[in-house]
Amino acid sequence: MTAPSEGPQPPTAAEEQAGPPAEDRAAQTAADDTAADGETADGGAEAESASEDGQPASGTAETGAPGTTDGEEAAKLSEAEAELAAQRELRARIEQRKAEKEGPIESGTKLSGQTADLLAAVRAVESGEKPSGAFFDSPRSGEASAAATAPRRPAPGPTEPVRPQVPGPQTGRRAAAPETVEAVRSVLVEGGAPETLTAQVADSLGEQAAGMLRENPWQLLSVPGVRPEQADGFARALLGDECGPGDERRTAALVTWQLERAALLGHTALESSAVRSALAERSVPDPDEALQQVIAEGAVLVFQDGLPQEGTADGEAEAEAAPGDEAAEQTVPVLLGLDRYALAEESLADSLARLAKTGADARWEAAEPTDLVRAVAAGGLVTHTGGEASRAEPAGLAEAATALGLRAVVAVHSEDGGRRLGGAVTVSGLLAGTEGPGRDRDGAFALDLLVVLDAPQLDVETAAMLVESMPDGGRLVLSGDPGLLASAGAGRVFGDLLAARVCPQIASRTPDPGPIGELVSGIGIGELSQVEAPGKEVVIVPVRDAGEAVHRTVQLVADSVPRAIGVPPADTQVITVGHGGAAGTRALNAALKQRLNPGPGRFGGFDPGDRVAYVPSPGRTRPGTVVSADTEGLHLDCAGAAVVVPKEQVESAVRHGWAMTAHQATGMRWPAAVVVLPGDAAQGLSRPWVYTAFSRGERHLSVVHGVDQALPRAVAEIPTQERTTRLRPLLEGLLAPTP
Known part of the structure; x- marks a missing residue:
């Protein structure tokens, strides 16, 4: 790139020496065990890392086993504390769902269909009714294309919205109780881990943290920044001769740790071959058998989605994993995932399919027939792509809806996005109920049209909550620039939806103006x-x-x-x-x-x-x-x-x-x-x-x-780095792609 002129140049000076060697900023696979400065760059749709994706690294002291100093590693993932807290809450809900024997599953609104089938499969394996190999017959592997979404609540009437009380100035989460902190400190000292980890452990594992660590020292791996070798040292100090590389508790913790790291890089699942290789690198004696045990215990879920892919090296291994299963004999990648992301992707796919199947709405006939208006009038799910200048188009759609007497809301990723588009709410505020129209008596948003700008920033869990909250008969427009970096969280929602081609896609013809717009437009095409x-x-x-x-x-x-x-x-x-x-x-x-x-x-x-x-x-x-x-x-x-x-x-x-x-x-x-x-x-x-x-x-x-x-x-x-996700094949199984 050459400069037209250097313009307002400061005087040349190099008063400081060059820094340390270049950090490895290239995007990592989830099986990688090292990261420079606790950050990984994103190679495209990639996350720049847990520390870079808007998540500051902590200055937490070293996290290590006895004799290990690793201050930077302790800082590496500390910004994921909030996510882990959310994970604990989600796991508690999952356990409650597993305890239910029949009927739809409550999740604000009711989950059913494929999501309920997924949880039923988990229960069947855990109860011994089905072998773990049964998971290899994914409910989405082929027959789902003919499956219909379960009936949902009727479209809401003009009832008074339910609106939560708006909180005052924001504060963080509540600190752990003093007795919990003291108990955790005692266990950490006994295991030779730094006392500086006390607050993180108590926050990550909750009130029972001390007992959990004594029963399973590898639970320490759930604390941001702790690495497997450090958790191994902690376990040896607590368990002595009972500690071994093939311990089932260790294997389960390693698999979960691997998948959590993958999520920080944007993946919602990993190929089983990558997970087995990672277990082998960690000296697990029999990775195949260990992984099957983890699956049988329900610690991870197994999926085979989509059609066979040529050249997949994992096919032979997967056929061995499920002998006698003809489907498994095909060269189809077998994916492993955590329940939180599986639930989110299944729920999101079902909810998107429900909207995509929504019929025409005659109320839009009075609006000026632009491409967006025609698409929204015909169905409940529409995507819109374009640069910064094109944001005016979906915003204009919301104005047209309001003129028709419809309830329309525009949501953006950040407060700054709302500043640039007057009257918009943030996605986080809409979900929390502190912004926007509130919810009806069924828990759905009290609106007729929701326009979400900055859609590439939607991670799979946020998107699932957002789309599941859409009322039946409502319209959802997801708009954004596909050239931008993907979400900081797990998933590739907007990209997967575009690639699946299961709903109308409106591409803006409005270019971004000026030299910056011209430069960026060129970058977008390489x-x-x-x-x-x-x-x-x-x-x-x-x-x-x-x-x-x-x-x-x-x-x-x-x-x-x-x-x-x-x-x-x-x-x-x-x-x-x-x-x-x-x-x-x-x-x-x-x-x-x-x-x-x-x-x-x-x-x-x-x-x-x-x-x-x-x-x-x-x-x-x-x-x-x-x-x-x-x-x-x-x-x-x-x-x-x-x-x-x-x-x-x-x-x-x-x-x-x-x-x-x-x-x-x-x-x-x-x-x-x-x-x-x-x-x-x-x-x-x-x-x-x-x-x-x-x-x-x-x-x-x-x-x-x-x-x-x-x-x-x-x-x-370097156009992008792909993320391993399941949303696209799930959508293609539920909805035939649009030509």
Whole structure:
């Protein structure tokens, strides 16, 4: 990429030495056991990592077995604490469902059909009624194409919406009871693990944490940042001679750990061959038998979806896993998944199919017959694709619906998206009931049309809750730019729905304007070309090393962009590949704080006026400013909303926010953006990453360029990294693809 001109250049300087060797930012398979700085880059539809996808790493002390020091590993996954808490809650619900003997399964609204069949299969294996091999006959493997969705509640009438009470300033989750904390500390000390893990263990495992660890020391693996070798050392200290590599408790914990790591990279399932290989690498004596035992106990679920795929190396092994099963003799990938993602994908597929089968609605006949109006009038599920400028089209559809007397809501990924589109609500606020129309007496949204912008940011669990809440007869439009990075959480909802072609797809013809729009449009088709930028809308600033990249970034934000473009530092966002490295978010934020808001960091490293990135839940980033701190915690101003982050969560949930990763910045835009590409960032680049980062600036884009030919090569040759998901074959089994 060549620059039309360097525009507002700061003076060249390289006062700092280049940082450590380049981190391996390439996307990892879920079987990988290492990650640089606790972060993995995304290669396209990929997640930049648990730490990068809007999820700050914690400064938690080392997590290790006796004699092991691993401070960075402890930080690696601490931002997933909220997700693990949600997992415990989901598992409790699953256990309640398993206890029910007959009838539909309650989940806000009722689950039935294939989702109920899935849970029934789990119960059958656990009770011994069916062998574990029965799982290899997936309920979706072929016959589901003729299956009809179960009847659902009638379309709601004009009843008064049920609206939960809106909470006050946000606070985090409640800390564990003192007696729980003390009991956990005692067990950790006995096993030789650091006491600094106490709060994390108590939070992750709950009130019975101490007893659970004594009964099964490998439960320590459920704590973010703990690695298998560390859990093994802890188990040896507690169990002594009873501890062995083939222990069934160890195998189950390793499989779950592997699948949880895969979810952090966006996968909802893994091929069984990859899981077996990972068990073999961990010295499990008989990986095949161990995996079958884990399946038989219901710790993981097994699926065979879709048609046989040529060249799948796993076919022979899968035939051995289910002898006598003709279907298993075919070369069909066998997938393993955790129940939480299986339930979510099954429920999402059923709910999307229900909407797609919704018939025409005559009430739309009075509207101006645009492509979107015709599609929505004909059926209940529509996708819409396009860039930033195209957001006006689905927003206009909502306005047309309102003019017809219909109840329409537009939902976006972030508060900033709502700012750019007046009247929109956030997806999180809609689900929580704090924004939007509330719900009817059946628990469905009290609306006729829901338009969801930023649809690529929907992970499978969020999407399942959202779509299952749609009323019968309602219309759902999922709109977004497929060129952007996929969701930070597990799943590839928008991409899978587009690929399945089971509903009308409306592609916008509205291009993004100006030099930035022209540049980004080219990137979307794999071309990185020079664009004319007479107003210095696009500026390339070459650098030699990471030290110079940091120096020039500070100069751009503090001096050059305000002077030449007229955008103040508060409206300029720095975007880089990862948190670590000599020019990652940590180094950049430290330099920007020193220049823009120097201070001692007396509030846990923060001072009033600091820009921060607050992560209330995995994958969701809220930019804010530090106001103050007291015994309650750190007080933030997030787009005018008062937020209190409890002091015990500040370290894991709040980062300085002058610089963010591309995943953190997705769904938001600023008047100016400075994208920093030091030499050690080359392996983390892909077309979706560049597309996302370069499109965050509304008026101006500066590129601090130190990756040479790696940038055009990434745009041309690294279009995406696939995620292993089940939604597409599930949808194709329920609905015939649309030509």
